[in-house]
Amino acid sequence: MGSKKKNRNVGIVGIGETKFSSHREDVNQPEMIHEAVKGALDDAGLSIDDIDCVVHGNMELFEMVHQPDLWHTLGTGAYGKDAYRLTTGGTTGGTLVAAADNLVASGMYDTVLAIGFEKLQEGHTTGGITNMADPLWARKLQSGALTDSAAVKVIAEFGEERARRAAMIYRIIMDKHACLNPNSHRAFGLDWDQMEDLMTSSPPLIGDLRLIHMCSQSDGACAMIFASEERAWEITDRPVWIRDHITIHREETLNLCVNYYPNETTHRFAAEKLYERNNIKDPIEYFDVFEMYDPSAWWGVDWLRDFFLLEGDEHLKLVEEKEIMINGRMPVNPSGGVIAANPIGATAMVRVAEAAKQVRGNAGPHQIPRPVNHAMASSFGGTMWTVLFMLEKELNW
């Protein structure tokens, strides 16, 4: 796990996101994707002719469609171009960015368009996800996409009251951020005086995971354009540089079905390696924003400790003292995060896109009110899979 050697620098030069929503009846799949692609092309000031390669991805079977990239060509613009399809579960959006970065860094292509999408309203998420489980030992026992493992862990360590309060503070912070982001699917306008009520009145889903904690199922797409350093400067005067990314997964332990292996280590392991090889001593000090793939408020709270390599209850304090708010010491998910919108195949890419927009300084109403030079974005999927990105404003590392 040595230092990542990059053949050449790669800049993010175009970003397009659709509005995220529970229903997009007005567009079919290629049309919805086209909105994001058009947005990214317009953002970069490019036409589809300027794109060398298209990388497309979403979750397998979530819309009950096999090889959707084939007929999505009408929306992706991949006609006559080199194209790839990737699907790695919830991390798909992150893997798309990692692949696009590698394709450009390697010298294979100068300009690559990556597209993540999902139309969850058209499919059956749990039906698709159940396919992941071992057919012999686990499939008939699956609970679907939900788990309360993080809640169990945080409660066991910090007690019910503090744990539940922390999860709800995290949830309300995310909603406050979501209310600033015009693309949010869910922005309720929650406020602090509702905390106690929500902790008991929100419908319980599984264990201590309640409906209010959980991310949504959303429709939406995200498209990003990546260019070599030379090409990036031709396209824009403010490219956002992908300094490094790391992919860590423990998929190989899934089929063992017994927890010989601790299954929450991929985030911390990825962070440790990424910081080590980039010489980051204090991530909270270094990063100006973190866009985290937080499928539920419980996971969000718990994972802060892994990603920032915190000890004891430091992560809870970050939440309790509201330091993760948009104007706090370590802003997390000014976009509202995954709980605000979760078009799964796009979700992890949206994290990178939102982090990049913060670095550019044009995120919109949810722009962090101070300079953003260093950003981090994470992806999560397949139950034990992490992709972690470092983005930079300047080429000076």
Add this chain to the structure above:
Amino acid sequence: MSTAREDCFTMEGKLALPYQYFAGLTGSRFLISLRDQKKIKGLKCNKCNKIFVPPRSTCEICFEEISGNWVDLKNSGTVTGFTIIRYEEPHQPVKPPYILALIKLDGADTPLTHIVKGVPLSKMKVGMKVKAMFAKKSTSSIMDIDHFRPVEGKPKFEMGYTYDELEVGMSASFSKTISESDVYLFAGISGDFNPMHLNEEFAKMTPFGTRIAHGALPQSLIAPVLGMKLPGLGTVALEIMARFKAPTYFGDTITATGEVVEKLEKKRWVRMALTWTNQKDELVAEGSALVIPPMPLPQQAE
């Protein structure tokens, strides 16, 4: 060597994967026009001068937005490619065999995939002019077009199946109740006044105990099968063989059946297996026939 084992389990499973698909504004407009006006519409890219059907909101060539440029297309078009589906799967829209064709509608630049009916499988060809037949009941889907069928000039004469259209296994039959008057008329036609058929008192002394029909009378019921049904109008019979297995009494209902069993490629003749049965499903006679199927008449040749 078989790899099947009795001491290994197979896990039977069934995954429910229900889904919806949002047709979008563009796709919906196409479906609404099919449903309400029985009109097929396309979208035109003015830059590339191409008309697309099914509609797409961006031009697949130049990637421009074209969703406002609706044009009406004709309900007729030309087959640009086709295949014959013979295997059967539960998801198929109709029972095989059926023809699935690419049809370039008049006025469009891209073909539409749909089912073609009303043409024998062996007669299907690229370049055929076809027209859309709309479903009686709308499902607000592409199946509002039920199928396409050939736009045909009316033939001067009706014809049976030609050699190329006939396939081994095709069969047809004709049934009729044999009455006393049929037997008397047949006696007159053939000149066979055998008392077995016409004299009840005589017939009482025979092993049958009553009058029976001439053997050739039920046998003749195969003529309408061959000459009018299979192969049908225009058929020439070369040979009809029959072995009588049971008598036909007055009032019996006889069914004569012919089935294609062999195509004689060299002569382009067809051999058929024949059976005659009565209302009790008893075999009255069996045999075979050799026929020349109808040949396309000059005015019907393409």
